[in-house]
Amino acid sequence: MGWFSKKSSSREVESVTEDISKASVEKTAPTPHASLREDIESAGFPPEILAAARAECDRIDVTDPSSPEYSIALNFLEVLLSLPWDTTTKDDLDIARAEEVLNARHYGLNRVKDRILEFLAVKNLCARHNPRILLVDDEVIARENMAIVFQGEGYDVEAVANGLEAVAAMEKSPADIVVSDLKMEGMDGMELLQVLRQRWPDTKVIMITGYATVKTAVAAMQQGADQYLGKPVNLTKLRGYVAEMYEKSLRMQHLRGPVLCFSGPPGMGKTSIGRAIAEAMGRKFFRLSLAGLRDEAELRGHRRTYVGAMPGRILQGIQKAGSRNPVIMLDEVDKAVQDFQGDATSVLLEMLDPEQNNGFMDHFLGLPFDLSSALFICTANSVERLPAPLRDRLEVIEFPSYTLHEKHHIASHFVLPDQLHQHGLDEQLVSVSPEAIRELITGYTREAGLRGLRKQLAALCRKIAKQILSEGQGAVSVDTDMVHQMLGAPLNSSTMAQKQSKVGLATSLVWTENGGEIIFVEAARMQGNKQLILTGSLGEILRESAQTALSYCRSHAEIFDINPDFYELSDIHVHIPAGAVSKEGPSAGLAITIALLSLMTGRAVRPDVASTGELSLLGEVLPVGGVREKLMAAQTAGIKVVILPEGCASRVQSIEPEVTEGLDIHYVSTMEEAARIALCDDLTPDCVA
Numbered sequence: 001m002g003w004f005s006k007k008s009s010s011r012e013v014e015s016v017t018e019d020i021s022k023a024s025v026e027k028t029a030p031t032p033h034a035s036l037r038e039d040i041e042s043a044g045f046p047p048e049i050l051a052a053a054r055a056e057c058d059r060i061d062v063t064d065p066s067s068p069e070y071s072i073a074l075n076f077l078e079v080l081l082s083l084p085w086d087t088t089t090k091d092d093l094d095i096a097r098a099e100e101v102l103n104a105r106h107y108g109l110n111r112v113k114d115r116i117l118e119f120l121a122v123k124n125l126c127a128r129h130n131p132r133i134l135l136v137d138d139e140v141i142a143r144e145n146m147a148i149v150f151q152g153e154g155y156d157v158e159a160v161a162n163g164l165e166a167v168a169a170m171e172k173s174p175a176d177i178v179v180s181d182l183k184m185e186g187m188d189g190m191e192l193l194q195v196l197r198q199r200w201p202d203t204k205v206i207m208i209t210g211y212a213t214v215k216t217a218v219a220a221m222q223q224g225a226d227q228y229l230g231k232p233v234n235l236t237k238l239r240g241y242v243a244e245m246y247e248k249s250l251r252m253q254h255l256r257g258p259v260l261c262f263s264g265p266p267g268m269g270k271t272s273i274g275r276a277i278a279e280a281m282g283r284k285f286f287r288l289s290l291a292g293l294r295d296e297a298e299l300r301g302h303r304r305t306y307v308g309a310m311p312g313r314i315l316q317g318i319q320k321a322g323s324r325n326p327v328i329m330l331d332e333v334d335k336a337v338q339d340f341q342g343d344a345t346s347v348l349l350e351m352l353d354p355e356q357n358n359g360f361m362d363h364f365l366g367l368p369f370d371l372s373s374a375l376f377i378c379t380a381n382s383v384e385r386l387p388a389p390l391r392d393r394l395e396v397i398e399f400p401s402y403t404l405h406e407k408h409h410i411a412s413h414f415v416l417p418d419q420l421h422q423h424g425l426d427e428q429l430v431s432v433s434p435e436a437i438r439e440l441i442t443g444y445t446r447e448a449g450l451r452g453l454r455k456q457l458a459a460l461c462r463k464i465a466k467q468i469l470s471e472g473q474g475a476v477s478v479d480t481d482m483v484h485q486m487l488g489a490p491l492n493s494s495t496m497a498q499k500q501s502k503v504g505l506a507t508s509l510v511w512t513e514n515g516g517e518i519i520f521v522e523a524a525r526m527q528g529n530k531q532l533i534l535t536g537s538l539g540e541i542l543r544e545s546a547q548t549a550l551s552y553c554r555s556h557a558e559i560f561d562i563n564p565d566f567y568e569l570s571d572i573h574v575h576i577p578a579g580a581v582s583k584e585g586p587s588a589g590l591a592i593t594i595a596l597l598s599l600m601t602g603r604a605v606r607p608d609v610a611s612t613g614e615l616s617l618l619g620e621v622l623p624v625g626g627v628r629e630k631l632m633a634a635q636t637a638g639i640k641v642v643i644l645p646e647g648c649a650s651r652v653q654s655i656e657p658e659v660t661e662g663l664d665i666h667y668v669s670t671m672e673e674a675a676r677i678a679l680c681d682d683l684t685p686d687c688v689a
Contacts, residue, residue, distance in 0.1 A: 036060075036077065044086035049367055053080055072304055079311060079364070084318065088325045088373060091281050093124035098280035105276040106269055107414065108406040110656075112262075115397050116277060119260070131246045134175035135159040136166045136192065137208070138184045142233070146179065149235055150242070163187025167195055174200055177242055182209030182216065190223060197224040204245040208233055259352045261333070261378040264399025265513055267449020270379040271331060278327035283375065286317040291332035293344040300347050301364035311364040314351065318374070325373035334380035338387070345390055352376055352393045381513070401448035401515040401629050404636070405658060407441050408434070415454050423461040430464055432478040439480045442636075443490030448515040448629070460486060495519075497638045501604035501680060508591030509612040509633055509642070510583075511626030516633030518610055519576055521588060523595040528571025536576035539584030546574050548617055549593040552671065553600060556619065559672065562600045572596070586614035587624045590643065593671055594678045603679040610634050611643035611674060619671040623647030628655050631663060640664060643674050 040053045056073050063070045098120050102113045133155045137143045143159040150157045158175070160166050162184045169175070178196060182189035189207055196203055207220045210231035220228050227241045262270040271287060278285035293299070301312035311319070318324060336344045350356045351371060359368035380386065383396050402410070412434070420426055440460070445452040463486045464476055484490070495518050497507065504523040509516060532550055534543050550572060557564045574592060576583055590613040598605045612630050614622040623645040631652075634642050640662070644652065646669040652660065668674045 039081055040077070043081055045080070046085065049080065049085065052367055053077060072309075076304060076364075079315075079319075082319050083315065083369065084322055084324045087323055089283050089323045091123065091283065091325075093120055093281065095121055095124060098277075101280040102273070102276050105272060107410050108402060109269070109273070109399065112273065112397055112399060116260075116273070119258070120277075120281065130154070130156050131177070132156040132158070132173065132175045133242065134166060134169055134178045136161075136163065136178065136180035136184070136189070138162060138181060142181075142231075146233070146235070146238070149239065153239065153243075155242075163189065163192035163195070166192055170196070170200060170203075175203060177204045177206065177245055179206045179208060179238070179242070182207055182220070190220070193220065193223045193225055206238070206241055206245075208238075258395035259376045259378065259393055261380060261383060261394035261396045262399055263380050263383045263396050265401065265448035265515070266381060267447060267451030267454075268399040268402070269449070270399060271329060274327060274329040274377045274379070277375075277377065281327070281375075284321035284323045284326035285329070286321050286326060287329040287331055288313055288317055289331045290344065291335040292337060294337040296344045296347045297363065299344060299351075301362045303363045304366070309364055311362050314360070314371075315362050315365070315369065318369075324370065325375070327375045327377060330376060330378045332380070333378045333390075334382055334385040345387055348390055349393070352378075352390070401632065402450065403632060403656075403658060404438075404441065407450065407453065408437055410450060411437050411441065411453055411457065415450060415457055419454070419457045419461045423458070423465050425461060425465060425468075428475070429468070430461075430476050430478065432460075433480070435480050436478050436483045439483050439490070440487075443492060444483075444487060446492045446514050448513070456487065463487075495637060497610070498607035501607045503602060503604050504595055504599035506591040506595035506598065506605045506678065507607075507610040507639065508588040509610050509630035509639075510585065510587050511629050516626065516629030516631070518633050518637045518639065519578070519583070519588065519591075521591045521595045522575045522577070523592075523599040524573045524575075525566075525599055526571050526573070527569060529569070530567055531571040533571060533573040534575075535573070536579050537582045538576065539582065541586055542576075542584055542588060545586055545589035545615065546592050548615055549589060549596055551617060552593060552615060552619055553596050555617075556671075557600075560597055560601055560675070562597075566600055572599075585624075586622075587612045587626070587630075589613065589615040590621060590645075590671075590674060594675065597675055598679060601679070603681075605678055606641065606680060608638075608640040609643065609678045610637075610639045610641070611678060613643070613645040613648075613668075613674075615671060621645045621668050621670060621674060627651050628659055631655065631659050631665075634663060635659070635661070641666065641677065643668055643677055645669070 037054075037057055040050070040057060043050075043053075045053060056077055060070060060073050060077070063073065095117055099113070099117055102116065106113070131154070133150050135143050135146050135150075135157060137146070137159070138161050143161075147157045147159050158169055158173075160169055163180070164186045166178065166180065167187070170178075178192075180189045180192055187195075189209070193205055193207065196205055204226045205224065206227045206229065207225045208229045208231060209216065226245060229238060229241070262273065264270060274287070275285055297312065299312045299314055301315065302309040310316070314328075317328065318326065330348070333345070333348070336348075338345060351360060354372065357371040360371045361368055378394060383391055383394070386394075412432075416432060416437070417427060420430055440456050441453060444456045447453070460478070460483065464478070467473055468476065497518070498505065498520070504525075506521045506523075508519050508521055510519055511517075532547060534546050538546070550567075553560070553562065554564075554567055557566070574595070576588070590611045593615050594605055594611060597603075612624055612627075614624055616622060627644065627648050628651075631642065641664045643666050646667040649667050652665060666673075666677050668677070
């Protein structure tokens, strides 16, 4: 029995020794994913992301490579490693250079470019600010040691001995961060903390004391301290806290900045302006079109449990940009689909909210990614289509329509050279006369922007290229006749002002998505039974304007010497030509009333007068929008006198002089004032200015 006991003990010792040796071999042997672990440790992940990556790597080590979970976990880690968690580009905030870039890329749009330069100027001034730190400690050696450390880090440092001196220093020049001892003569750290929170609530405060206890730490944090350290101070940890707080402070300053939204008609250069901003700032740029987007998973990604899951388009764009502070252009925001099947714009509320986007949660990652360093720029043709909560997060910058002069300059100096180059031509081989370019603008396009003009110039270049190769022709000079020969008859004929005055015919200025236009309002009276007939594809608001105009005329018949019984045995017909085109809005209310007054008084309307404005039932003329585009339409149509609501006077003052050149603008507040200007003084049918 004793022998067997000794023998078994010997074997047990040998077995344990073998197990220990195997364990030591396994411990020293490299893991199957050693290189992956090295990449994870050196990737610069934030602590939360690093912990998740380590846990996922541990899971891979014990997972069979043939199982689906293995490939899912490996793909997840590869995505984590591909994202720029700590990679940023340095901003180039040289305002002069930015202005040169914007002017080189775009002509006109001066107000838009001024706003962008203001935005960059603010960022420039914020970036120039050197972080200032105030050290408060009654121990001279402690103050000097901390001062040497932070001065070496590039901080502006001021050191004082107690709370009273700290308050005086803050009154003189507030600090970004205050590092204060707790026990001091005169005013201790707790009293100083209360003063700081009352007078300088944005200043970060770190409390330090040699009497560190849980009770004092809790008390300091309750009073508003941002961090707490005990003595002797771990300078490495203190430097980390200060750097983290200053970065957070900078980010909060950045978050107070706007999210720009470029609004305007198509073809105005909204996307290219965003690209120019990225170039001027030295940032990466990527564009994300939201037109027709329905599923929010397109932006936020799918969860890893789904087959073929991947991150959303936001993180994919940042992944390709290779920087966590790119310029992200969210194009066509107003065309994202919102219906019972989904609402992709709800994701934008988190992305564009400065209080939330520092922890943007992609479904694939399941971990927060900081988007606060990115510069978001949205584009929309009409911001009215956006949900109100989203619109509140945006600073809308309107892109006005190009004037004829601006279109001519852009076509001659930008679009035409670009199209010639794209079609294998050059300016020595092909020359286009100014008259031909003007004919292309007015006869072949009708738009606020330049997209249609670019297409027409491309068509012209193609036909010239074919002609040169087929006929062996040398240099080509394009004039108006050649434009007609190559492109056919003009597609558009501009509506021009009437040459003769007529009773019951008034001219109105209206705004459309293609810019300003003039329309004619016709009114006729016939025997009937008090019907108001409205034709011309009129919308509900325009129909209400016509009803208001008729009620005004009936209620003010004595003022205009109208027979009070004119409507008893009559029908009134109001028609706006171009019946195939839908018309809506309140801007024609003033012109409808002028046409009705002309019909009932027999006084013709001056043919060189056009009006715009909404009319109230009591005869007040109310302001409307789109004044700049309407004045441009008046110039093009040959209108000389424009009647505007008095409330639009301030808007006209901010419009460039070339838009108002040659126009006699009258501001009115009542219908009677407008009638005196628009109607002829006598009953003769022919009336001119």
